[in-house]
Amino acid sequence: MASNQEEIKLFGMLASPFVSRVEIALKLKGIEYKYEEEKWGNLSETLFKYNPVYKKVPVLVHNDKPISESLVILEYIDETWKQNPILPSDAHKRALARFWSNFIDDKYMNALRKVLYTVDEKECKIYIEESEVALEFLENELKDKFFGGEDIGLVDITAVFIAFWLPIIEEVMGLKLLNIGKFPKLYKWSQDFNNHPIVKEKLPPRESLLAFYKARFAS
Amino acid sequence: MASNQEEIKLFGMLASPFVSRVEIALKLKGIEYKYEEEKWGNLSETLFKYNPVYKKVPVLVHNDKPISESLVILEYIDETWKQNPILPSDAHKRALARFWSNFIDDKYMNALRKVLYTVDEKECKIYIEESEVALEFLENELKDKFFGGEDIGLVDITAVFIAFWLPIIEEVMGLKLLNIGKFPKLYKWSQDFNNHPIVKEKLPPRESLLAFYKARFAS
Structure with a gap:
């Protein structure tokens, strides 16, 4: 405390x-x-x-x-604040956690930003494919309930966008980005993450986010 | 060891x-x-x-x-390996070191990559200006002999490109990128860094790098 x-x-x-x-x-x-x-x-x-x-x-x-x-x-x-560690204690596992959380920003978030800001349909399709390649890597990396094991850790927290924001963006844009058929483990992870008691309490109200993105994409 | x-x-x-x-x-x-x-x-x-x-x-x-x-x-x-720490021990100083080393990659290296791969002269000028804005931030951040204080640390090591590669790129491209008039502290830092006994021993031979970049830019 x-x-x-x-x-x-x-x-x-x-x-x-x-x-x-x-x-x-x-x-x-x-x-x-x-x-x-x-x-x-x-x-x-x-x-x-x-x-x-x-x-x-x-x-x-x-x-x-x-x-x-x-x-x-x-x-x-x-x-x-040392309680409830976000990073693993083992140096190699810490390195992997940093690697994958950077990967989410460098590869996934960047690809998705391009999906959101591209008007041209063909180009947009290319970026969706690029974002799916990144999701594929994350799907293969997910070995336990969470990226952090039985508890949420750095990679899970970094990936909050995928769990909570993505379904909202999907609704606004009429796209399917986190396909349960293609990414079954990641899809299940997103449900578990969003329902984690700590996460659930801190996520913004879904309806407010939906209204925000609807307004943004309309303009 | x-x-x-x-x-x-x-x-x-x-x-x-x-x-x-x-x-x-x-x-x-x-x-x-x-x-x-x-x-x-x-x-x-x-x-x-x-x-x-x-x-x-x-x-x-x-x-x-x-x-x-x-x-x-x-x-x-x-x-x-705990000897000769690269990161400071204080949590806030560690955060700053991480912030500035990420900044070098995200802002400076990305701007410079665009300088190197842009054929159009006008566009190139814009990217050079962008890279100089990043150098300006680093110039203002440099308060001691090294970013790490009296010893080299994470930010210095991350910035090896600026100290050693940049003058080679300048020579190959006929550009002035680390202007001593504009960035006097950073210029002095680059000299001190390149002459640091540990750094000096590990830098690649200047002539080999020069030949490599000359061949690359010619193609």
């Missing part, structure tokens, strides 16, 4: 899966924090001050010291 | 700054390893087996367990 003298603030945005990663990790550790909601397209001066490089959420501010970039924040949280 | 029973192998390529990162880190730790040179455009079956996801160097194999991605390997090395 954080001591009384500690001040922990999270600058976030309801619709951001990157912020959701940090919220799940803090909840897993049992850490209380103050949450500041930033406005899409109209970020606060405070956020610019804390994250002048990327100018985006999430930013975790611990006793006035800001930390940006969700994966960097997750490592910080795991090193600062 | 690695014990006698340990088997440490590095799959690399002379011209790769990502491999150089791993070589410098292993040398800093005083770890002996077997080096396997991979061929540009004709990678070995062993490398494909060890890094089926990205199919590229570097791959560190420690007692038959492979680890890919240079920044993941650096963290593994630092966790496995």
Whole structure:
């Protein structure tokens, strides 16, 4: 638990899966924090001050010291509060967890971003295939209930987008992206992850996200 | 020091700054390893087996367990062999070191890759400006002799490309990329880094790199 003298603030945005990663990790550790909601397209001066490089959420501010970039924040949280570890203790397993969480950002999230921002149908199909190649790697990597074993860990938390955001994007865009036939293990994982008591409590309301993405894709 | 029973192998390529990162880190730790040179455009079956996801160097194999991605390997090395730490011990400083080393890959290396692969002069100029914005951030971040303080650390090692590769690329392309007038601290850092006894011993021969890049840009 954080001591009384500690001040922990999270600058976030309801619709951001990157912020959701940090919220799940803090909840897993049992850490209380103050949450500041930033406005899409109209970020606060405070956020610019804390994250002048990327100018985006999430930013975790611990006793006035800001930390940006969700994966960097997750490592910080795991090193600062030791209870309920997010990373394995074995060095090689830690390396694999870092490898796969980076993979999700570099390969999967990037491919999906292209799916979302491409108007041309043919091009979009190519990016969907690219994102499916990435999912295939994750499907093969999933050996237990969670990527972290019986408990959720770094890779599971990083993959929150796949579990919770993806079905919403599917609904908005009328696409099937996490196909249960193609990725049965990943599909089951997504159900188990979303129903995990800690995760469930921290996920944003589905209807709000749906409204947000509907508005965004319409414009 | 690695014990006698340990088997440490590095799959690399002379011209790769990502491999150089791993070589410098292993040398800093005083770890002996077997080096396997991979061929540009004709990678070995062993490398494909060890890094089926990205199919590229570097791959560190420690007692038959492979680890890919240079920044993941650096963290593994630092966790496995504790002498001469690469990362600071303080959690917030560790987060900053990770932030800036990711920044070098995400912002600087990506911008520079675009400089190198763009034929159009106008477009090239835009990417050079983008790379200079990234260097400006690094210039402002450099407060001591090295990013790691008086000793080299994660950010210095990650930035080996800027110190050693960049002047070679400048020569091959006839461009000025690390301008001493614009980036005086970074320029001095690059000299200190290249002359660091550990670094100096592990950098590839300048003439070989020059020949490699000349041939590559000619084709």
